[in-house]
Amino acid sequence: MADKTKKPLLSDFPAITTEQWMDKITADLKGADFERKLVWKTNEGFNVNPFYRSEDLEGVKYLDSLPGEFPYIRGTKKDNDWYVRQDIKVVNAVASNKKALDVLTKGITSLGFCFCNEIEDFDTEVDTVLKNIISEAVELNFSTKHGSKKLLKAVVANLKKNNRDLASVKGSINFDTLGCLTTSGKTCQGFEAMFDHAKEVVEAGANLPNFKTICVNGRLFNNAGSSIVQELAFALSMGTEYITQLTERGVSVNDAASALKFNFGVGGNYFMEIAKLRAARMLWATIVKSYKPAGLEPTKMAIHCETSQWNKTIYDPYVNMLRTQTEAMSATLGGADSLTVQPFDTIYKESDVFSERIARNQQLLLKEESHFDKVTDPSAGSYYIENLTNSIAQQAWALFVEVEEKGGYLAALQEGFVQAKVKESADKRKKAIATRRENLLGTNQFPNGNEKVAEVAGNVTSSSAKCCSGDTVIEPIVKFRGAEEFEALRLTTERAAKTPKVFMLTYGNLNMRLARSQFSANFFECAGYETIDNNGFATVEExxxxxxxxxxxxxxxxxxxxxxxxxxxxxxxxxxxxxIFVVAGAPKCADDLKAQGITNFVNVRSNVLETLQGFSSQLGL
Known part of the structure; x- marks a missing residue:
């Protein structure tokens, strides 16, 4: 029997009310504004408080749902296992097969074959690539921009020829005609023919019940600088457009919804990204249920995640490993079904054995040493993450409804609504990076002044999309990385005949001169300038x-x-x-100094990018 004399551990401590917490915080702020100092105004359109309590969850309706139960906010399955995916560019089919067989012995459980070039004979190419690979034991994913239906038919033919159990084969074809249109602005067939083709692709995969034949690439918005809410809302709208168009062409709701896989990018906003995936499953389940499918199975969202390119850098590239590690944690804690961790060097070179091994092991560490696959939805019940989930869901739903009121995703895209929203968010993020409100370590903050990358910079992944050679029918969204403008500035310096020298004229008050010289050195090194620091001078003339x-x-x-x-x-x-003379700081006498012809000041309120671009222009770089 239980010992009734024992009391709960915290029973001797009095309960603290929210009002008491607020009184304490207000006192500690010493007159400073609570909203301004402690409330985070996010890019997603809602505010985040510095603390949450149980009463903040009173209006949240889904808290009683369990993993594997509708609306799947806690996951579509009762465990947290996921496929560890590595993508392989197929240039030589024999070499790609050899590489695939090798990585399957090193912890990979999902393969992504990317056919980059036009293929005349997909049957031979697929047979070679899949040789000796047991398709029932590994997830198989394929992508091409040149004939997805032909590729899918070749995959089905290979599986049948090798007597594979088609019902056990899992994977996907990355067919996304809407995504192609979004990033290229072009269509080779016309809108009606686009969706006719989508229907044909779905029908070609009819014998593969666990194989997704249409992918909704929300990561395209992620890598164009969108907010988390925009990525989610527009991905949901794309998925809805596919279901609507397919069902109008005679495909059943069950088949249409079951054919879809969502590919999301995962950025560095750690808790937000966890909440995004939880909100995504809930909203998609609600959307699909409104189409009245037979059973709830089609309402489950299949999610593949890929680490974002937005925040990756050429300079100080090893920091990319830290970025992808937190992103991998967000994806797996959020319940992704599969994950690709991009190698840290993938944006500027062909990844090698070392960088690919690191990328694989980043996931394997989460599984084998941190046991992330053993706990389903570990964030459940967190006042903070549950509130983030609810807020993201509300904001994404409002934007989704706005798109639907315009006639759906395609109509909103033709109107330019989608592009305008993404550009608005991207411009805000560009400015945040330029002013260092959003930091990219090693690029716009604390750069390594001795680092040179000009030799590899010419190999940087192009932002252009080449889905087809048709006419431009809509304005495309523009993919880019947050570091691009700083990198271009620094590369210009690196390639110049002479590197500019910045001399710190330290004078007077010891603490202030040291602090401002350190700040200024960090500031100017972001442009690749050589900085010369000093201990101090007796006079400014000296x-x-x-x-x-x-x-x-x-x-x-x-x-x-x-x-x-x-x-x-x-x-x-x-x-x-x-x-060029510069004053470090924003002194009260600035107006008097400007009246005397002193116009250059650098301080924490400076637009670092624009200021440095101005100096480079003055220096003739």
Whole structure:
């Protein structure tokens, strides 16, 4: 029998109300504004509070659902296992088969074969690529921009020829005519023919019940700088467009919904990305149920995740490993069915044995050492993540409804609504990176001044989409990385005949001159300039002479606000136009200094990118 004398562990501690927490926070803020200091105004259109309590979940209706139960917010299955996927570019079929057989012995459970070039004989190519691969034991995924239906028929023919159990084969064909249209702006067939072709692809895979024949690529929006809400809403709208078009062409709701797989990008917003996948399953289940399918099985969302390219960098590329690790954690904790971790160097070179091994092991560590596959939906019940899930679901649903009111995804795309929304978000994120409100370590913050990448920069993955050679019928969304503009600036410096020198003229107050010289060195190294720091000078004139002797192109006065009143004009006069003069900080005397011709200031409110571009222009780079 239980010992009735024992009390719950925390029973001796009095309960603390939300009002008491707020009183304590208000006192600690010492008059500062709570909303401004502690409330996070997200890119997704809702605010996030600094703390949550049980009462914040009172309006959330889905909390009693279990893993594997409708609406699948906690996952479509009762475990958290996922397929570890590696993509292989098929240039030589024999070599690709050899590589596939090799990685299958190293922890890979899902293969993605990407046929990059036009193939005349898909039957021979597929037979070669799949030689000695037991299709029932591994997930098989295929993609091509040149004949998805032919590729699918070749896959089916190979499976039949080798007496495979078609019902046991799992995988997908990355056929996404809407995604192609979105990123290229072109269609080779016309809109009606596009969806006629989609129907043919679904019918070609009819004998493969666990094989997805149409993919909805939400990652396209992710890699164009969209918000999380936009990626989710537009992906849901694309999926709905496919179901509508297919059912109008005689495909049953069950077959249409069961043919779809959603491919999402996973970015660095750790908890948001977990919540996105949970919200995605719930919203999709609701949408499909409204079509009245037979049973609930078709309402389950199949999710593949791929680490985002948006936040990956050429400079300091090993940091990409840290980025993809948190992204992999978000995807797996969020309940992805399969995951591709892109190698850290994939944006600027053909990944090698080392980078591919690291990418594989990033997932295997989560499985074999951290046991992420053993706990289903570990974020369930977290006041914070449940609120994020609910907020993302509400915002995404509102945007989804807005698209549907315009006539669906295709109509909204033709109107330019989708493109405008993504561009608006991307522009905000560009500005956030330019002003360092969104940091990319090693690129716009704390760069390695000794790093050179010009030799590999010419191999950077192109942002252009080449789905077909038809006429442009809509404005495409533009894929790009957040680091691109900083990288272009720094590459210009790297390729210049002479690297600009930035001299820190440190003077006066010890703490202020050290802090401002460190800030300024970090600032100018983002453009690849050489920085020269100093311990301090007795007079500004002495510092100017040392700067001229060093061949400085830019001289940055680093001192305190009070000392700038006299020191800045003195330094400006001594430089006499022989170098660009900059004041570090935003002193109260700035207007007086500007009246004397001193116009260059760098501080935490500066647009780092635009300021550095201006200096490079002045220097003739």
């Amino acid at each position: 510092g100017v002479e040392a700067a001229k002797a060093a061949g400085a192109d830019i001289i940055v006065l680093c001192s305190s606000d009070d000392e700038y009143v006299d020191a800045a004009p003195a330094a400006f006069k001594a430089i006499n136009g022989e170098a």
